[in-house]
Every structure is written in C-alpha cells, then in structure tokens.
Amino acid sequence: xxxxxxxxxxxxxxxxxxxxxxxxxxxxxxxxxxxxxxxxxxxxxxxxxxxxxxxxxxxxxxxxxxxxxxxxxxxxxxxxxxxxxxxxxxxxxxxxxxxxxxxxxxxxxxxxxxxxxxxxxxxxxxxxxxxxxxxxxxxxxxxxxxxxxxx
Numbered sequence: 001x002x003x004x005x006x007x008x009x010x011x012x013x014x015x016x017x018x019x020x021x022x023x024x025x026x027x028x029x030x031x032x033x034x035x036x037x038x039x040x041x042x043x044x045x046x047x048x049x050x051x052x053x054x055x056x057x058x059x060x061x062x063x064x065x066x067x068x069x070x071x072x073x074x075x076x077x078x079x080x081x082x083x084x085x086x087x088x089x090x091x092x093x094x095x096x097x098x099x100x101x102x103x104x105x106x107x108x109x110x111x112x113x114x115x116x117x118x119x120x121x122x123x124x125x126x127x128x129x130x131x132x133x134x135x136x137x138x139x140x141x142x143x144x145x146x147x148x149x150x151x
Contacts, residue, residue: 062097
C-alpha cells in the first residue's frame, strides 16, 4: 500500500536514491543533496514522500509564495513507475495546495519528457517556454515548458 507522508532533512538520503534512479543524468535535471537541503530549510517548502512498506519509492518537492505554489520536482523510482505513485503524489500536492488557499500551481517540464502528457492529463496547461533551458550531454538543449493548474 502506498502511503504519503511529509519528509524532512532526515529523509534526504532516501530522496537521493529515488532522484538518482528516476532522473536521466543526460539532462541534468536531478538536484544534489546539498541543493535539496538548502531549499528544504526554507520555511515555505514541502517534501512529500511516497512509501511502500516503509521504503521511500517517490517524492514531490514544492514551495509556495503567497497564494501560488510551485512543484519543483516529482520523482518515482523506475521499477515503481506506472503504479500510480506519481499520480498520488501530484494529487496530494494539489489537495494540500488547495487546503492552504493557493490559487495556482506551477511546474516546469523538459520538452520531450513523457511527464508532459501526464501533466496535461492532470489539468495543467502550458503557459510559457524557456528556450534551451536544459543542458544535454549530447549537445541538445531542450526547452523547459512552464505549466499552470488553476486551483
């Protein structure tokens, strides 16, 4: 059974295991433990963990300013993808944002990432594009697509 719990700095090692498994290193999307920790200590950040039998299998990391929230990243271990963990994490993020009175949820996704369709199917709409945002090891620099969900 998948459980969603709040995480903190004590969970960084488990989050990094998911991060290193879920994100393709060719695109430089994964954060380092230091980046996660330095952001997590800010007062307006939240780390959600998806656990199965007490082991972290996915996470969602976000922050908010006033009535807007940003999903900074969401990741699920490859062997657990396709088992609704990402959908459950996103749903919980939306639920908590609404409960806190947020009016919009933003995210960015790499152009060409399969997650783009996942976000579209979840009600997000593309609202902007950052040209050549990601740095690929193959010297291909995909755009970042900014998406928004009205809460």
